[in-house]
Each structure stands twice: as structure tokens, then as C-alpha cells.
Amino acid sequence: MARKLSFLLAINEAMHQEMARDERVIILGEDIAGGAGGSAGNDEAWGGALGATQGLKTKYPHRVLDTPISESAFIGAAVGAAASGLRPIAELMFVDFMGVCFDQIFNQAAKFRYMFGGNAITPVVIRTMYGAGLRAASQHSQTLYPLFTHIPGLKVVVPSSPYDAKGLLITAVRDDDPVIFFEHKAMYELEGDVPEESYSIPFGEANIVREGGDVTVVAIGRMVQHALQAAETLAAEGIQIEIVDPRTTSPLDEETIYESVESTGRLVVVDEAHPRCSFASDVAALVAQNAFDALRAPIRMVTSPHSPVPFSPALEDVFVPSPERIAAAVRDVLGAKSGSRR
Amino acid sequence: MARKLSFLLAINEAMHQEMARDERVIILGEDIAGGAGGSAGNDEAWGGALGATQGLKTKYPHRVLDTPISESAFIGAAVGAAASGLRPIAELMFVDFMGVCFDQIFNQAAKFRYMFGGNAITPVVIRTMYGAGLRAASQHSQTLYPLFTHIPGLKVVVPSSPYDAKGLLITAVRDDDPVIFFEHKAMYELEGDVPEESYSIPFGEANIVREGGDVTVVAIGRMVQHALQAAETLAAEGIQIEIVDPRTTSPLDEETIYESVESTGRLVVVDEAHPRCSFASDVAALVAQNAFDALRAPIRMVTSPHSPVPFSPALEDVFVPSPERIAAAVRDVLGAKSGSRR
Amino acid sequence: MTVTAELSQESLLRGYRTMRTIRDFEERLHIEIANAQIPGFVHLYAGEEAVAAGVCSHLSDEDWVSSTHRGHGHAIAKGCDVKGMMAEIYGRATGLCKGKGGSMHIADFRRGMLGANGIVGGGPPLICGVGLSAKVRRSGQVGVAFLGDGASNQGTFLESLNLSAIWKLPVVFVVENNGYGEATGQSYHQAVEDIAKRADGFGLPGVTVDGNDYFAVAEAAGIAIGRARAGHGPTLLECKTTRFFGHFEGDTQTYRDPNEAAEARASRDCLVAFRARVTDAGLLAGAALDAIDVEIAQLIDESVAEALAAPWPDVSELSTDVYIKY
Amino acid sequence: MTVTAELSQESLLRGYRTMRTIRDFEERLHIEIANAQIPGFVHLYAGEEAVAAGVCSHLSDEDWVSSTHRGHGHAIAKGCDVKGMMAEIYGRATGLCKGKGGSMHIADFRRGMLGANGIVGGGPPLICGVGLSAKVRRSGQVGVAFLGDGASNQGTFLESLNLSAIWKLPVVFVVENNGYGEATGQSYHQAVEDIAKRADGFGLPGVTVDGNDYFAVAEAAGIAIGRARAGHGPTLLECKTTRFFGHFEGDTQTYRDPNEAAEARASRDCLVAFRARVTDAGLLAGAALDAIDVEIAQLIDESVAEALAAPWPDVSELSTDVYIKY
Numbered sequence A, B: 001m002a003r004k005l006s007f008l009l010a011i012n013e014a015m016h017q018e019m020a021r022d023e024r025v026i027i028l029g030e031d032i033a034g035g036a037g038g039s040a041g042n043d044e045a046w047g048g049a050l051g052a053t054q055g056l057k058t059k060y061p062h063r064v065l066d067t068p069i070s071e072s073a074f075i076g077a078a079v080g081a082a083a084s085g086l087r088p089i090a091e092l093m094f095v096d097f098m099g100v101c102f103d104q105i106f107n108q109a110a111k112f113r114y115m116f117g118g119n120a121i122t123p124v125v126i127r128t129m130y131g132a133g134l135r136a137a138s139q140h141s142q143t144l145y146p147l148f149t150h151i152p153g154l155k156v157v158v159p160s161s162p163y164d165a166k167g168l169l170i171t172a173v174r175d176d177d178p179v180i181f182f183e184h185k186a187m188y189e190l191e192g193d194v195p196e197e198s199y200s201i202p203f204g205e206a207n208i209v210r211e212g213g214d215v216t217v218v219a220i221g222r223m224v225q226h227a228l229q230a231a232e233t234l235a236a237e238g239i240q241i242e243i244v245d246p247r248t249t250s251p252l253d254e255e256t257i258y259e260s261v262e263s264t265g266r267l268v269v270v271d272e273a274h275p276r277c278s279f280a281s282d283v284a285a286l287v288a289q290n291a292f293d294a295l296r297a298p299i300r301m302v303t304s305p306h307s308p309v310p311f312s313p314a315l316e317d318v319f320v321p322s323p324e325r326i327a328a329a330v331r332d333v334l335g336a337k338s339g340s341r342r
Numbered sequence C, D: 001m002t003v004t005a006e007l008s009q010e011s012l013l014r015g016y017r018t019m020r021t022i023r024d025f026e027e028r029l030h031i032e033i034a035n036a037q038i039p040g041f042v043h044l045y046a047g048e049e050a051v052a053a054g055v056c057s058h059l060s061d062e063d064w065v066s067s068t069h070r071g072h073g074h075a076i077a078k079g080c081d082v083k084g085m086m087a088e089i090y091g092r093a094t095g096l097c098k099g100k101g102g103s104m105h106i107a108d109f110r111r112g113m114l115g116a117n118g119i120v121g122g123g124p125p126l127i128c129g130v131g132l133s134a135k136v137r138r139s140g141q142v143g144v145a146f147l148g149d150g151a152s153n154q155g156t157f158l159e160s161l162n163l164s165a166i167w168k169l170p171v172v173f174v175v176e177n178n179g180y181g182e183a184t185g186q187s188y189h190q191a192v193e194d195i196a197k198r199a200d201g202f203g204l205p206g207v208t209v210d211g212n213d214y215f216a217v218a219e220a221a222g223i224a225i226g227r228a229r230a231g232h233g234p235t236l237l238e239c240k241t242t243r244f245f246g247h248f249e250g251d252t253q254t255y256r257d258p259n260e261a262a263e264a265r266a267s268r269d270c271l272v273a274f275r276a277r278v279t280d281a282g283l284l285a286g287a288a289l290d291a292i293d294v295e296i297a298q299l300i301d302e303s304v305a306e307a308l309a310a311p312w313p314d315v316s317e318l319s320t321d322v323y324i325k326y
Ligand SMILES: Cc1ncc(C[n+]2csc(CCOP(=O)(O)OP(=O)(O)O)c2C)c(N)n1
Pocket: B030, B069, B071, B093, B097, B100, C068, C069, C070, C118, C119, C120, C121, C147, C148, C149, C150, C151, C152, C176, C178, C180, C181, C182, C247
């Protein structure tokens, strides 16, 4: 697998392949093509706000739909279409916009199967951009996957590499349950090996991104990249961390996390989300409940602060958990004899 | 303080007293008066879906407003009114309806002060009903305070008794930040001592509802009542639990929790929410990070399952964490030599 | 629609049977709830039967409807099994949704019933999706969203008007204007009298009819559904009607003049009007309608008896059906 | 509005100065962004100045406006400090929001500027709240929500039309119809040509004017704001206009004919039209306008220079201002 592809193009390729494979797959969202109704008569001017849906409209004109700015209506339409025979991929441009359409996701799509006694299938995928780093300020930089992870009935995918992004998106499209697919906007240009052929990666199977015996670092999404950077610094100091990337927060591969903690005895959880009721707290709590006896030191959570995302580069750069903060937390759990207060 | 009042009337009294004290306090929501535009010419027919706002419209006709079924518009209006001189109490009838109006709460109210560099004040209170127990099924029985707790800029209040409900609501109305106030619909008839005079209870100060040296039980909202029932059963077995009720999930009184765990060495967290990224996981994780050395056994979380709330009484009755499940978890952390997998 | 024209005897009998079934179902629930036999919140549809029956007379199992918290009438008109519905409302394992949904979440995908919905305004976006699905698959299916006057102020509905208009979706929005959203009268919650007027600002036709008149509803719905099926896009159809009972069972109704519902029952009962018109016109004999009355009374009796005798769901059901696979 | 009537020299000069300030601010940002001096996403208002200036000519510091992602024009027209705005856009500690907000979140409560808003449709509900506050306090204030043609499909806005109509709130919704929501043309995203038409279905007046004509905007806004202040309720005012630049800086604009913006600049530039009309009518001398041009050019130069020289926010600011007290 020598071919390199960016995170963005890996996602794009997954959609191209799935649309070719299954004509029930449709794509809808704001400016995913771009140009409809414009004076240039060009129906695919953008291919998505940052280009993730390039080329799809041209290839599948009737199955790729630009939408008005009406997230409730079109996310709901994706859900209704999924319940009635299609397999839509809807794009919620930024996850920050969930607040105008969350009902269709968490009360409708997520609950149909249960409320209706197993009498429903809702194979909808909602792709959405998350994360800080582009100086996009408080309403365009949030992480928010903890909110979706909390909701029974949703599956939540947070890929950390181009390879995973393609394979997990293909799985998402083929999955019969509603899936929320998180794409970090600061990762789109990240390159990595991506096979040309179609492949799928199962949900709920963690990836041990790096092996190491000293400390288990659970990280997800862009934080896996930061953990990898921290690993290099630490390796130079003789500290070997094991990086576990759950890849999906729901379902969560708890076993792999417990096994790693059982071998290292120490846990750091890295999460770009705010700290409270976060994915970091979720993993930390599960370990404190189910692998407690393996722990030889306090668990450390490395998260963004309990504050909105700031605009200024001077502040945003210290907002996101950095490789340095991860490395410090690792040193901390190795050195720590007692749990000190934050 | 001999006077008994129901949880419902304690809340009602707080609003009456605050409206009398400060004419900037207004109340708006669906059918909080009820009857406007009806053929009986009766402008206060309901006083709220379950009666919490009784008598307010009659007393303050111009400051109590029924709204159309347009949660985005009227919750947003409450936020805008708060930013421009009033101190509104908006009622989101059931917290389950947050999905149609969350944007105005989490992207607007919660972020104004930060985004605008300290150049804003948004003293809005959003009262809302939560919780299972009334056979109201999947879309009218959710808990959801973890979602709000995650968001910086919001304060989140979850009272467990009529006394606390009154004192905390008065604090909420006087607070200058946006506050989400959770009322458990199955607690409205619960009676307790409530002083007639106005009083306030500070946010971020946990209440030690019961002292005990064997196990710390952190519980909130209706779960405090269930923990109290469990305490009786356990006391008969010679086990004394200490019940810590944080009263507000944001801010959270971490110190009192750590102090209790330092004295008992054991922790059970009880939360009516679903398990993932929940309040239970939040407290468990904080303790595993900041009071780890005090722990003599795995932490146990007692939550509702990762499934929507079922309608049938036969199922709903086993959905909510029961006193029995709490007692079992307490016995578990006392007996446990090793952390067993769930 | 002239009563004499177009409608076959069979279709007339079906319309009457639907309305009678809904009426008896709801009247019986009203009694059973008063006897504290039924858990939870229940919203009765009695008085509004002509809307569900008239609209659904044009739909097959392949077509879809989205419903509301007041959904029993739509479910019955769409062909859901009455006994399964009753058992569901009693929370039994034999219910249409295994007892997990209850009154507010009755659905049957095999009948194109996309579900009652506890969220006011939850249905219209979903029905846009049904229309989109039908359009992409060229299936000829139609989607109908029922909603109330109160729901017509919800952004989800208003956005759906626009979305369906620009995509020319094969859908119909049926607003059941019963004059109230809970305890709040329409003259307070909106500043226009005819909700159909909203259609114009979004570029689709809007029509207002007497929702107590089965024939008026059926005629207007036939045109709207025909338009949709022919690919000419959505319609907003407003039906003015009255609910006979309170907003939910237990509602004291002090917001409306007690005569309001009584008068509607006395002078605008869709079943009475239907019977008078078809018998006057000599299209159906009174005896044929009487026979339906007897048949339905028995069906409802059996439904209640069977629901009461049915088992509760097993506790093992608590965490099944959350996902298809997890 | 006849140009000769009503408007004082002072008010004409103010209108021109506002438009010129916005134009120069935006043209300069366009250059600085190309030089990669400015972080983040920036949406320029150039071409639409007559709307902000015409509407805000009727507002005082006590009145409020809610704005959009394309908010610089509204902020300037509402009297926000230009240097503070520029420093904010550069992310500096001296910015109006201490560098925490950036282009999409400029606010100044002392000037009644309720904030640019990164959420399309975020503002209209907030402005309903401003109107409610004014009404309850009988303060005589007015609230104005600016929004785009794209935003006019958002449920939050449509709900706000209804809410403001039934409560007769002292507010005005100003739709800046520039023909596009991002890359999507209006003729695709809605099935009506005049967005003002939507007002009718909610029971408030709707008016459409040429948004490139300062006088047309000012006249219509004067009537709407006067109505609001007098307690007669809300108005929906649609202003048709064109944005000179792309949706955001960096937009390749392949969705529109390159002549479109060029033609608008050549034939519908609000500043050119304004100058011609006031000088032709002999109301203002060209020299007076030239003096403003010079003054503003210098102001913008200084703003950029001062922003570039200003300190970054201290990292200790990361977690301040989340709460007033926590
Ligand atoms: C989003 C949301 N808001 C509020 C409610 C509470 N609620 C349930 S029914 C109802 C009134 C609905 O009125 P209408 O749409 O006219 O339907 P009707 O009850 O008259 O059939 C309200 C406010 C809800 N279920 N969902």
C-alpha cells in the first residue's frame, strides 16, 4: 500500500466508491456541490466547503443534492429517506451547527428502532467537521462528540488517519444504524497510505497505534497525532507509551483498553473535548471501575479547558492538548506516588 | 422550619418571590399560563403543563408570557432579553425538546461572555423537566444534564429536595450567568420542609445529605432519594454510606467529594443519565485522577442503561437506578478485592 | 366533491369504517383511562376523524405518513392493526412496538406508518425524506405529514415547506387546525387565521377546507396527493376541525368554553354528517353502516380484552432493539 | 424618499461616512488577507453598505442590532470603534473582544451591537428578545436583525416572524438578499423571488427595496423602525444587493459569472450612486465627500498599523470571561 492520500481525499474516495457500489447511497448538504442557481451555470463549483465531496455531483447529478440552510429539514430528510429505502450521507458542515437540528438526530434517528420495537431501519450517515486549529473561533471549532456518544442508538466514529478515515466511512455507509462521522478540519491535509481498493474497518475495534510498556495513552481523532509526537519525545527519554486509538467512541472497545492498562498499570486519556462529561472522563471512569486493580498510579486526563474556543492564535494554540502536555501527563503518572490535586 | 411544601410548590414559590422582588424577572414558555386565545376568555387556565407556574400570570399579567410552539424563537428571545436588560426565566417544558433549540443555549447564551471578551451579561434561567417514571416514553423521559454540563459557560442545577429546589432557583434567578435548572417530573409531589421566607443556596457547594464512614455515594437529583432508601437497607446490615449531593453539576464541588472519598476509601456514583460521557463517569474520572490514593476498591457507577427510555411500566421500572441496585453496588465495593469486569 | 360522484360504495364504506374505528377506539380509551387502566399521557383524536380518513383514503401501504403525539387516528387510517395498537397503549409485549413505544410512538413500517411523534414538528422533515426517497427511486410513492396548528409555528415545519417546494417533493402537509396547541388558542399563537396562507411565501399551493367534512377533505387531499404523485410538488392542506376531548386525558379544559366541544359534537360530528349525506343521496343504506358499527364495537371490545390479558414485556427487552448490531 | 427632502446635511454626511468606512475597511482587509496577515475565515460586506448604513441611520446607541457572519458593516454602522474592530480581526489583546471573538463575533454592548454571529439564523430570536425587553420595560428601544437570503430559510428566522407578530414586538428583520448563500444561488435555495412575501403568512408587513440605494433603504427602514417604535409591531424588510467579493476570503467564485460582481461595481455601487445624487441635487459639495474619503483612508491606515503593533492576548486570558462568577 504505497499510495499516499490526504485525509480529505481518503474521505472523498470512500464516497465515490460507495456511490458506485450502491445506488441507494445519496449525498446531501449545504454546498456539497455548490453553484446551483448561480449565474455561472456551474452546478459543481465547490464540492463541499473544504472540498470533501468533490466530483460527486458531476458523476451522480441526481443523487447529490445541495440543500438550503435548513439543517432541521435536510438532516431530518436524510433520516426519513433512510427509513424509507435510501442510504443517505448527510453533511452537517460544522458539528457546531448541531444545535439547530439535534432533535432529528437524537430523538428521531437514534430512537426509531427502539421506540418502534425493532420495527425500523435507519441507515443514515452524518458527516461533520469538528475541532480547533483553523482560527475559526467559538462557533466553528468545537469537538462535541461526547454529546453524541452519550445518546443510545447512535454510533460515533472519530478517525485519526487517512487510512482509517476511508475504511471507517465505508463501514459507516454499509452500517444499518445511524452513524455520526467526525472529521477534524485541521487534519484534511494530513497524508498517509491509503489503498485504492475499497476496504472497511469494523466499528468497536481499537487500533494499537504504537506499542509500549510504560504507560497506556488512549487518544482519538487528531489527538492520536499529538500522542504520536509526544511518544517520540518520551522515547528519547526512555519512556515507551502504548497508544490506543478506539476509533469509534460508540461502540467502544473497552477490552483493548483494559488489556493495555493491565500491562502498563498507568493511563493517560487525551481528548480534544472540554473536560466535563467528556470522552476522557468516560474512558477514565470505565478503567477506574473495570480495571482498577491494574492501576499503579492516578489516571490523568488531558483535555481542552472548560472554556469556549478562542479566536486569537495566541490563545487557540494553548487551547488544544499539545504533545508537550501529553508528555508531561505521561511523566506525571510515571513519577507520581500519590494523586495530587489538579 | 416546620412548613411542608411539595417540590412543585417550592419552585412555584421561588418564582413568586423573585418576581415580587425584581421587576426585571419575566417568565415565558408554552402554556405556563395557558388559555390565551381560548374560548373561555381565561388567561390562566393551566399555570404550566404540570402546574409549576400557577398564579403568576394572574399576579403579573405583563411579565408572564405564553409562547407559541417555537422553542428556538422563545428560548432565543429569553437569551436576547437577558442580554438587554431583563432577567428572564424561560421554561423548556421537557428537556427532551432541547434538540430544536440547543443552538440558542450552547452557542449563544453560553458563549456571549467569552466570545465578546467579557463585554456581555446574560442572566437567563431555563427551567426544564427531566427524568423517567411517568410512563412518558422515549421522547419525554430523558435526563440529559450531562450534555449541558459539558458546555463551558452554562451553570447546571439539579435539585434533590423541595428545600434545595427553592433555594437554588432563587440563586439561579439572581445569578448573572446562564443557568439550566432541572426539575424531575416524578419528584413534583415530594414533600419537604421549606421556609416561607426567601433564601438562597450557593452554587458549587455540595450537601452531605447523610454521613457515614463506609462508602461515599455521590448522587444527584432524584437519585439522592433512591440513595437515601438504599442507605436504610444498608444501615440495617451495618453499612453506613455517606451521601454527597453536589446539587449543581456545573460548577461542581470537587473538594467535598474528594474529602468524603478520602475518609471512606470507596466510591459509588449514581446517575439517572445514560452511562456514556455521563455525570457518573465525570465524577468517577475526577476521583480516579485527583483522589486516587484514597481509593481502596474500584469505583462503581450506577446509571440507566445505554438504551432509550421504554414506555411499558414493566420496562421503565427496571430502567431507572433503583435503591436495590445502589445497595448492591455499595456491597460490591465493600466486598470487592479486585475490579471485576461488568 | 359532490357526494354522488366518483366515490365507489367500497370506498365510502372504507371511509366510514375508518372513522368509526377511530371514534370507538378513542371513546373507549377515554373510559379505560378514567378507570386508570392505561399508563402515561394519551392524546385523543376523536372529532378529527374525517381528516385522517379522508386523506388516507388516497394512500396505499406503499405510501408513508408521519404523525404526531395525537396519532391513533392516523395509525388506524393508515391500516395499523387495531389490536396491536391497543396492546401497545397498554404497554404489553404484544403491542405493535413490543410495548416500548406507547401511545406517542406507534409505528408500523410495513403499513407506511412512520410513527406517532412526541416532538411537535418532528414529522415534516422526515416526510421530506420520504418524498426524496420516492423521487430518487422513482417509486411513485407519496408522503403525508400530519401536524397541528400549534406545530405550524415550529421551524422544522416551516423549513420543510421550503425544502419540499424547491425539490418539488411528492409530499402533502396536512395541518389539523383544531384551534388549540395544548391550552393556547390559535388566535393567540399566530396572527393569521388561515395557516394555508403560509404556503405562498414558500412557493407551494395552500388550501383550507372544513376538516369535519369527509368529502371536502377527501376531495382536496385527492387533488394534493394526485399533484404529488404526478411530480408537481407539495401542497399545504389545512383542515379546520375540533377535538372533542381535552389536549390529553386529564386536561380540565378550563381554557375553553364547555359548549365549544359540545356544540362541535352536536353539529359538526363527521360521522353523523357522513351518514346523513350518504343515506340522503341514496348511496349507502343505513343498515350497511349499522353493520359496521356493530363490527367495530366488537373489535374494540376484543382489543381491550386481549390487551389486558397480554403479557408484559420481559425485562430482557430493556436493552434490545437499541441497534441493529452494536 | 426624494433626495431633496427630509434628510439633513448632517445625516447625509453621516450616511456617506458610514458607507465609506465600511468600504475602505473591507477593501483593506481583502488586501491584508491576501498578504496572509489575518487569521481565520473572513466574510466581507463590500457592496452591501447601503443596507447597514441606511438602516442604522435611524438607530441610536440604545437600540440593538443582531448581525451575521458578514458583520463588519453592521458593526461599523452601529458605531463600533473601527480600531477596536481591526485589532479584533487581527486577534490582538486590544481588540473589541480582547481577541477572543474575531471577525465572526464582534460585539459591543455599549453600542447596542449584539454581536456578529457564526450561526446562520442565530440573530432573529435574540432580536425578538431585545424587542420583548424593550416592550416590557417600555423603553422605546428598537431591535433590528440583519440576515441573508440563505438565512431566510432557517427555522429560527421563520419562527421569529411569528413570535414578533403575535407579540407586536418593536423589531425589524432586514434581509440582505445578495442572491447567494455561500455558493448556492437564491433561485435554487428558495422557490419565491421576493423573500418579503413570507411576511404575509405570519401577519406582518413585508417590503422589498433596492439595497444598493441608500435613500430607498433609509426610507423604508425609517417607516419600519417608526412603526416599531410606535408600538405597531415588526416589519420584514428585504434589500436586494450584491456582494463584491466572494463568500469568504479565498472563495474562487466559480459559481457566478465573473461579470456579475464587476457589473455591480460598475453600475450599482452605492457610494457612487450616493455621491451622484447628493451632488446633482446640490445637497452636498463633492469636496465635503472628498474630505471624508481622505479622513477614512487615514483611519483605516492607522487601524491596521495599530493592530499590527498591538500585543497578543496573554495566555492567562484563555480561561477568563467564561463566567461572570463560577
Ligand atoms: C418540540 C415540542 N414542544 C412542545 C411539546 C409539548 N406539546 C405536546 S403537544 C403540544 C401542542 C400541540 O398542538 P398542535 O400542534 O395544535 O396539535 P394538537 O395537540 O392540537 O393536535 C405541545 C406544546 C412537544 N411535545 N414538543
